Amino acid sequence: MNLFDSNNVSKHLDHVRIVMVNTTLPANIGSALRAMKTMGLSKLVLVAPKTYPHPDIDALAAGAQDLIEKIEIVETLEQAIQDCHMVFGTSARSRTIPWPLLDVRPAAKEALNAATKQQNIAIVFGREDRGLTNEELALANYHLTIPVNPEYGVLNVAQAIQVICYELRMAALEQNTQIQDKPDDHMQLKQQQSMEWDEPLVTQQQMEQFYPHLEKMLTEIEFLDPNNPRLLPLRLRRLFGRIQLDRMEYHLLRGIFSRVQALAQGSWKKTNTEDHNHD
Amino acid sequence: MNLFDSNNVSKHLDHVRIVMVNTTLPANIGSALRAMKTMGLSKLVLVAPKTYPHPDIDALAAGAQDLIEKIEIVETLEQAIQDCHMVFGTSARSRTIPWPLLDVRPAAKEALNAATKQQNIAIVFGREDRGLTNEELALANYHLTIPVNPEYGVLNVAQAIQVICYELRMAALEQNTQIQDKPDDHMQLKQQQSMEWDEPLVTQQQMEQFYPHLEKMLTEIEFLDPNNPRLLPLRLRRLFGRIQLDRMEYHLLRGIFSRVQALAQGSWKKTNTEDHNHD
Known part of the structure; x- marks a missing residue:
């Protein structure tokens, strides 16, 4: 078993793009790139960013220069997602009409499941101050939420991207493990603990x-x-x-x-x- | 079942403290507070911070004023964890000798499991540039890692705290569900693993x-x-x-x-x- 077959993991994660709509602060774009690269994602699409390019992007993206070069800039959300099979719109709360709503963990599993079938997936993030419009949310197959403290649900866009990229990576690792392993209770427990010990345990x-x-x-x-x-x-x-x-x-x-x-x-x-x- | 009984969730999360050692950038402290509050954590302990207080902390902690007031400042890591029963040291890589190592997800489950038994838990984060020393890591019961892209594992401290606080919240929500649900197979396994102890654990x-x-x-x-x-x-x-x-x-x-x-x-x-x- 090789839990960290990064080829397979990154191949699947390459099918998932992050889309940021009308972002105001370049620092958020830089942080997003760093979060993405740390978790093995590579494709960022910016829909009509307010400030681009900007040195803050490069500063905060420390070392993710290859991702900066691959950034795609488009004018509308429709353009950003036109070749996608599955679109998630992130939303802090439900809007005018209820939509299929997934927490980030099951959403990441859905996304990776689709990625293994060569589908393209987009996760769409809205403006810093007011998120996505109802029209934009209506372009999504699913709405995605992060379960936060109900008394203080003010995750900023960079933090939300961090959590979602992390869950995407976890889902990709899990998928990869499932593909390579036979399911076995003991094995799963072992993996969960993932101890890399230097000495064999005694019997x-x-x-x-x-x-x-x-x-x-x-x-x-x-x-x-x-x-x-x-x-x-x-x-x-x-x-x-x-x-x-x-x-x-x-x-x-x-x-x-x-x-x-x-x-x-x-x-x-x-x-x-x-x-x-x-x- | 009430998945969002926030009383129980926050009661358990109150047993988990975040400890930051020798933090240089006030912005990281502010971001940590915001990440904590969003996920329902409340206690931050700073070990000999380089710059404190600082307006950047308040700026980035937007709305987490109550957590700022509860910050505890100590001189040594030993002081920060002295009343803790379970200590996790965060580490990007294994050091001199391997230590019990948990990925963030099983670590969060362990922590919340301990929290339900009224134990105090600390998650310790190191310096921006070089993390925790071997001596500091030796004070931990477990080392905790976040599974990142092996080619680019440069999660900064604020991002790492975000991911860990998120997993802690997820574990708290899950625990809360299990407590409220009827026992099933999964539950029985849980119970087996976490039997009641007859004696209090030492700090x-x-x-x-x-x-x-x-x-x-x-x-x-x-x-x-x-x-x-x-x-x-x-x-x-x-x-x-x-x-x-x-x-x-x-x-x-x-x-x-x-x-x-x-x-x-x-x-x-x-x-x-x-x-x-x-x-």
């Missing part, structure tokens, strides 16, 4: 040598009374059982137990460090 | 006494050379950091350390069990 079988060693050591330092262990062995199992030790940690801890045992048995004595400073 | 502050004790004990049995500790202290932090000790386990382990110390110092001697069989 239950190895742990069955670990606990007796720990208990023997504790018995030798008279911390554990084998005739009346009470809950101590159980608590130690619960404690170390929930870490999942890796091989190095396992040997490290067993090394400590052995040192303590040697100390308790008198077979190992501390060096007198005062006398051995020259070591 | 980061308590763990800051735990590690020095462990290291001192290991030094006394000459398992650890304080002049050449190599990766041992870091490995032990990683190990015990991912268990999340409860209060009883904490005292149990510290009791063992003290016993071993007494043995090493000769202030405690084994009873001769041969002679005391009649006990």
Whole structure:
């Protein structure tokens, strides 16, 4: 399995364009480019931007120069979406007439699903101050919302683009995984946690040598009374059982137990460090 | 089911604090506040910010004045997280030794799961130019990453906070749904994973006494050379950091350390069990 087959992921994300309508602040265009590139999107279409070009765009797009060169400027939203199969209009609230409304997560899944079928998808963002008009929203197949704090729903356009590009990438990664993997519960859990560990984890079988060693050591330092262990062995199992030790940690801890045992048995004595400073 | 019971959602999100370390640009603090408030988070802790206060913070935090008033300023990361039970350090890449690493989505689920149990959670963000130091990252239970375009992973701190706050809100909404819904398969899995614990978990502050004790004990049995500790202290932090000790386990382990110390110092001697069989 290769979760990060970026070829497939970026190939699908290339089918999704971001469309910004009548943007006023160049900084928002720059931030959008950066958000897009970070998440692997590449195509930005500007519908009649108020200020373009502008040095703020380049400044905020830091390193996304290739995306700046690919920006497309058009006069109307119709032009921006004419070759698209699926159009999402972003909207903070529902308008005059109800429209098919999707939260950003299911919307991103829909979009990527369409992208794998070679369809073109547009996500359309409105003006900083008043979003998209009803006429513009009516050009969309779906309206898309981001679930925000109902008492303070003032995500700005750059932040909204960030969240949506992130969800598009997550959907693309998920799609890619589904294509490459057989579904399997354990596997899915593994992926969710996506730990890249440097050492293999020890098996239950190895742990069955670990606990007796720990208990023997504790018995030798008279911390554990084998005739009346009470809950101590159980608590130690619960404690170390929930870490999942890796091989190095396992040997490290067993090394400590052995040192303590040697100390308790008198077979190992501390060096007198005062006398051995020259070591 | 009421997906938008904002009382419950915000109550849980109140347990999650955002921590920004040594932030240089006030605009990033302002953007962070806006992102937080939009997603229903309320507590920002600044560790030694370079410029504070500053009008840019207020400008970019547009309308999040209540959050500005609640900002806490501290000198060290330790102070920022001392009453936290679970700490996530954000990191673009893995460092000296791998740490339990979670993508933002499962991390947000973990965090909200802990929040429902009244635990305090911190998500820690580093400097604009070079993130968190290895020492700071070692204070975290988990490292958190955002899956970005491997060829261009330059999400800035404000964008990263936006994505994480969004995922926290999504996790809170999901949790809220699960609590209100009838149990189903998914729910049962959840319950299995998040069983009720019988003892309160210890805080980061308590763990800051735990590690020095462990290291001192290991030094006394000459398992650890304080002049050449190599990766041992870091490995032990990683190990015990991912268990999340409860209060009883904490005292149990510290009791063992003290016993071993007494043995090493000769202030405690084994009873001769041969002679005391009649006990």
